[in-house]
Amino acid sequence: MKKFNMTLIAACAALLVSTAPLAEIAIIANPASGAGELDAKTAKKLFLGKTKSVPGMSGVTLVGQTDDSPTKAEFTQKITKKQPAKYKAYWSKMIFSGKAVPPKELANDAEVKAYVAGHADAIGYVDASIVDDTVKVLLRAP
Amino acid sequence: MKRINAPIASLVLCSALVSSQTLAASWADRISLGGFASTNYNLTNSDTPFNGPADIGHDDKGSWSGTRMGLNINADINNRFRFASQFFAGKAEDFDLHIDWAFGDLSLTDEISIRAGKIKFPVGLVNEYAQVGYAMPWIDTPVVIYTEMGSPNGPQMTRESYTGASALGNISAGDWTLGADLFGGEVALEGANVRRLGGLNLTADWDDSVLFKVSAYQGVMSVAGNPMMDGAKHKVLMYGVKTDWNDIIFYAERGDVTMGEINEMKATSWYTTLGYQMGKLLPHLTYQSYEQGKGSPQEDEQNIITLGLRWDFLPSVALKAELSQIKTNKGVGLFPQGSTPAGTVNMVGFGLDTVF
Numbered sequence: 001m002k003k004f005n006m007t008l009i010a011a012c013a014a015l016l017v018s019t020a021p022l023a024e025i026a027i028i029a030n031p032a033s034g035a036g037e038l039d040a041k042t043a044k045k046l047f048l049g050k051t052k053s054v055p056g057m058s059g060v061t062l063v064g065q066t067d068d069s070p071t072k073a074e075f076t077q078k079i080t081k082k083q084p085a086k087y088k089a090y091w092s093k094m095i096f097s098g099k100a101v102p103p104k105e106l107a108n109d110a111e112v113k114a115y116v117a118g119h120a121d122a123i124g125y126v127d128a129s130i131v132d133d134t135v136k137v138l139l140r141a142p
Numbered sequence: 143m144k145r146i147n148a149p150i151a152s153l154v155l156c157s158a159l160v161s162s163q164t165l166a167a168s169w170a171d172r173i174s175l176g177g178f179a180s181t182n183y184n185l186t187n188s189d190t191p192f193n194g195p196a197d198i199g200h201d202d203k204g205s206w207s208g209t210r211m212g213l214n215i216n217a218d219i220n221n222r223f224r225f226a227s228q229f230f231a232g233k234a235e236d237f238d239l240h241i242d243w244a245f246g247d248l249s250l251t252d253e254i255s256i257r258a259g260k261i262k263f264p265v266g267l268v269n270e271y272a273q274v275g276y277a278m279p280w281i282d283t284p285v286v287i288y289t290e291m292g293s294p295n296g297p298q299m300t301r302e303s304y305t306g307a308s309a310l311g312n313i314s315a316g317d318w319t320l321g322a323d324l325f326g327g328e329v330a331l332e333g334a335n336v337r338r339l340g341g342l343n344l345t346a347d348w349d350d351s352v353l354f355k356v357s358a359y360q361g362v363m364s365v366a367g368n369p370m371m372d373g374a375k376h377k378v379l380m381y382g383v384k385t386d387w388n389d390i391i392f393y394a395e396r397g398d399v400t401m402g403e404i405n406e407m408k409a410t411s412w413y414t415t416l417g418y419q420m421g422k423l424l425p426h427l428t429y430q431s432y433e434q435g436k437g438s439p440q441e442d443e444q445n446i447i448t449l450g451l452r453w454d455f456l457p458s459v460a461l462k463a464e465l466s467q468i469k470t471n472k473g474v475g476l477f478p479q480g481s482t483p484a485g486t487v488n489m490v491g492f493g494l495d496t497v498f
Contacts, residue, residue: 041317048350050312050319053252059221061171067457081350085422085454086386090350092277092497095176097262097270098226098243101216102174 024128024142025075028113028135030120033057038138043079046123048090049100054123054138063112063124064103071109075125078141172218177498180275182208182282184491190483192468193285193476198234200489208282208493209233210273212242222249230273242273243303258307264323264343265357267382267395269300275495279391279417279426279452281462282493285476286411286432286446287380287397296476297411297432299378299397304329304339321345329361334368336361336376351387356380363401374402391417391426409434417450424452432475444468444475462493 027043029035034056038046045051047062054060065072067084076087094100106112109126116122117134131137184200184207186192191199198207210232218224227244231237245259262270272283283289287299306327313320323343329336341359357380365371382395393415401407410433417426430446450464466489470477477483 044350045314045319050350051252051314052249083419084457085460086419088458088497089277092178092274093271095214095216096178096212096228096274096277096497098228098245098247099270101218101224101226102176104171104174 023071023074024140025071025078025125026128026131026137027079027123027125027139027141028116028131029054029057029123029138030116030118031134031136032120033122033136035123035136035138040079040139040141043139043141044081047075047080047103047125049094049102057121057123059121060123061119061121062103063115063122064105065109065112065125066105066107069108071125071127074127079125174216176214176216177212178214178274178276178496179211179498180208180273180493180495182206182275182491182493184208184281184489186468186487186489188483188487190477190481190487192483192487192489193289194234195478199478200491207232207234212273223247232273253313254309254311256307256309260303260305261308261325261327262303263301263329264308264325265341265359265378266300266380266397267353267355267384267393272300274497275462275493276458276460276497279415279424280428280448280450281464281491284395284413284415284428284430286413286430286444287395289476297397297399297409297434298376298401298407299380299399299409299411301329301331301336304336306339317349319345319347321347325359333365334371335364337364338362351385353384355382355384370404371401374404376401389419391415391419391424405438406435406440408436410436422454424454426450426452435473440473442473442475443471444473445471458497460493460495462491462495464491464493465489466491 027038036055052060073084076082076084080087082090091102095102106115109130112124112126113130113135116124128140183204185204186200186202189202191201193199212228212230214228216224216226224247226247228242229239230242231239241260243260243262245257245261247255247257249255264270266287268278268283269288271277272288287297289296304327308323308325310323326340328339339361343357346354360375360377363371363374363376378399380397385392396412399409413428413430415426415428417424428448432444434442446466446468448464448466453461455461468487468489470483470485474481474483
């Protein structure tokens with residue numbers, strides 16, 4: 001019985017780990033950009049290259065992360081509603097048909113935050129836990 | 143000779159270095175590079191080459207002719223104007239490196255832009271990225287519509303690119319994005335030209351899950367030494383739907399083409415694909431139908447069934463395998479004119495695709 005209980009506890013722990021909340025994603029801009037809040041649909045269209053307009057901004061440089069970044073995997077599923085491979089295939093269609101230019105890719109959250117903090121026209125995504133007052137949050141996706 | 147004032151020279155030199163570094167950094171932000179590559183192998187159980195002449199068609203000796211690569215360079219000159227280009231080389235053209243497309247794109251508003259230059263031919267659901275294996279489920283685009291090869295006739299529905307200009311517009315309405323592309327110019331082919339080309343694409347995209355597209359264009363053939371073709375009006379109408387919804391992948395597309403009054407070149411092609419995404423695996427089934435010259439002495443009727451599997455086994459890399467059965471009911475279809483292919487030919491294919 002004791003053995004059974006231990007097994008049950010271990011199983012529950014494993015379940016808790018596997019269903020633990022994943023990182024919250026924040027879409028960020030430069031505080032001086034004048035950008036207003038984004039809704040989820042606009043954020044999706046923006047990062048799929050279907051719109052270039054953000055309320056309060058005249059031009060936008062999108063900043064993403066490289067494929068090995070765990071934040072990118074979270075972002076593609078929460079914001080663009082695509083698995084990472086499908087997000088990649090989607091942008092392949094857009095790039096190689098000449099329809100749109102993909103987001104500039106940086107290595108990790110810290111690089112994206114630093115880039116956005118230094119460029120008034122930049123919009124990027126990071127793990128919400130690293131956000132500070134050098135950037136402005138336009139949207140949070142839990 | 144006057145001596146140069148050292149502090150001023152240092153200042154000028156430093157300014158030049160700083161400004162050139164700033165300029166370089168600025169341009170590094172504005173220029174983006176990307177590329178794609180595919181390696182394909184196809185083998186049939188027939189010595190008659192399929193979908194191309196003996197040196198590039200698929201036969202029982204095996205063919206790597208689908209192997210190809212491209213390099214894309216985009217320069218954002220400013221927020222409203224960009225210059226985009228793509229270089230391409232493939233085994234079917236002896237890896238002759240050429241400009242696939244290169245054009246300037248001016249955004250007049252967020253919704254309207256104009257382009258001029260050598261532009262990817264925009265008709266059909268997948269023609270604009272037909273060479274990018276990674277962007278599609280199949281090893282190659284459905285041949286009954288997206289090939290310029292095959293028999294001397296072939297479906298003749300799509301082209302690689304055109305030289306000219308286009309006006310593009312799109313508007314959003316709720317979850318829908320509606321688009322239009324009005325284009326005109328000319329197409330240079332091997333030994334022929336399509337002049338006075340004009341066409342229109344209309345698209346309706348629902349939340350990036352369902353895409354409807356209708357394309358129509360016409361042009362005038364200019365073929366020296368071929369009085370039957372020279373001056374013929376080439377008209378094409380294509381329409382299709384593509385979905386990627388709840389892991390269900392679906393394509394259905396049809397094209398109709400006429401070449402003046404030449405009945406032998408009047409063709410109708412269609413295909414449909416159904417697949418289901420299971421994690422990194424995408425099994426799919428495709429049926430293609432090709433009819434040309436109905437009622438003429440050179441009538442062709444062919445259909446192809448393909449069972450395929452795509453496996454995204456690494457980020458940005460996909461491996462594909464396909465089994466096809468090509469059934470020729472009348473004429474030669476996409477086998478060479480004058481050949482006598484067996485009623486049914488089987489083909490196996492493998493592909494490795496990447497983007498970078």
